[in-house]
Amino acid sequence: MNGTKVAYEKCGAGVAWWGAAARKAPSRLGARPVGAVGTALLVASVLAGCGVPDTGPEAAGAPAPGGRAAKADHWVRAFFAARNGTWPVARAAPAGAGPQWALDELLAGPTRDERERGLSTALPAGTHRVRAEATSPGTVTLQLPWLVSELDRVAVNQLVCTAAAAPGVPGGRPPTDVLVQVHESGLPGEPWTVTCDETGAAVPVGAPRAGH
Numbered sequence: 001m002n003g004t005k006v007a008y009e010k011c012g013a014g015v016a017w018w019g020a021a022a023r024k025a026p027s028r029l030g031a032r033p034v035g036a037v038g039t040a041l042l043v044a045s046v047l048a049g050c051g052v053p054d055t056g057p058e059a060a061g062a063p064a065p066g067g068r069a070a071k072a073d074h075w076v077r078a079f080f081a082a083r084n085g086t087w088p089v090a091r092a093a094p095a096g097a098g099p100q101w102a103l104d105e106l107l108a109g110p111t112r113d114e115r116e117r118g119l120s121t122a123l124p125a126g127t128h129r130v131r132a133e134a135t136s137p138g139t140v141t142l143q144l145p146w147l148v149s150e151l152d153r154v155a156v157n158q159l160v161c162t163a164a165a166a167p168g169v170p171g172g173r174p175p176t177d178v179l180v181q182v183h184e185s186g187l188p189g190e191p192w193t194v195t196c197d198e199t200g201a202a203v204p205v206g207a208p209r210a211g212h
Contacts, residue, residue: 076102079161079200080110080119086157086200088165089114098168099132099140106130106162122155132163137171139179140164141191147184148192153202160194160202179205 076093079086091105107128110119124146131143140163148156164178176198181191193205 074167076105076167077162077165078102078106079158079165080106080114081122081154081158082118082120086154086161087119088161088200089119093167096168099134099163099166102162102166103130103132103142103159106158121158122152123158124151124155130159132166134166134169135181138169138173138177139171139181140166140169141181141183143183145185147187148182156202157196157200161196161200164196 074093074095074097075090076097077088077090079088081087089110093101093105106121107123107130109121109123128145130145131141133141135141142159142163144159151159160180160182161175163180165175169178175196177195179193179195180202181193183191194202195205197203
C-alpha cells in the first residue's frame, strides 16, 4: 500500500483516479468489462508507467532514448490500447504542459518498453495533428483530422481520455467530470461533447455512466 501511495504522489493526484477498482459495465464506445484481475493489471500498468513497479518504489533511471527532456516532477498521461481497453501511461512533461502536450505524446505512440508490456495504439498510422485546448473551466476542445465514424472506438477512447486527464484545465474538476468537445474534420455544426468514465471509455454527455 505504501508503494502505491508513493506512486500516486509521484504521478500527481490525477493518477489516484485509476487506483479505484474499474467499473464492470461498458459504455457504448467503452472498453470491455474489467474484473478483479484486470483491475490489478490496471494498477500495475499505472505504476509501471510512472517508473514505479508494483512491488514497490524504485529509482526510475534515465529517460528512454528519444524521449523529450523534461523535469520529472511534471507529468501528462497518454491512454494507449491494451487487451482490456485503454490504459494510462505517465510521461514526463515540462512545467505548464497542457492538453496539447498530452495529445502530442499520445500521437507519438507507445515506446518500445510500453509495447513490450502489451500496449499499442488504435489511432490511424501516419503523421496527424490533433489540436487540443482548454477553452473554458472544465472543458477541453479537440480538433480532429478525422471523422469519429472513421475511427476505432478504442481510438476515440484514447483521444477523449488523454484530453480529459490532461493538466492545465481550469476549474479543478476530476478527469471524469471534464467535458471534451470533439470537432470532426469537415463536419459543420455543434461539437460532440463527451466525458471519460471510470473505465477509460468515452461517454456522450447525458448517457448513463458505467456503474450508474
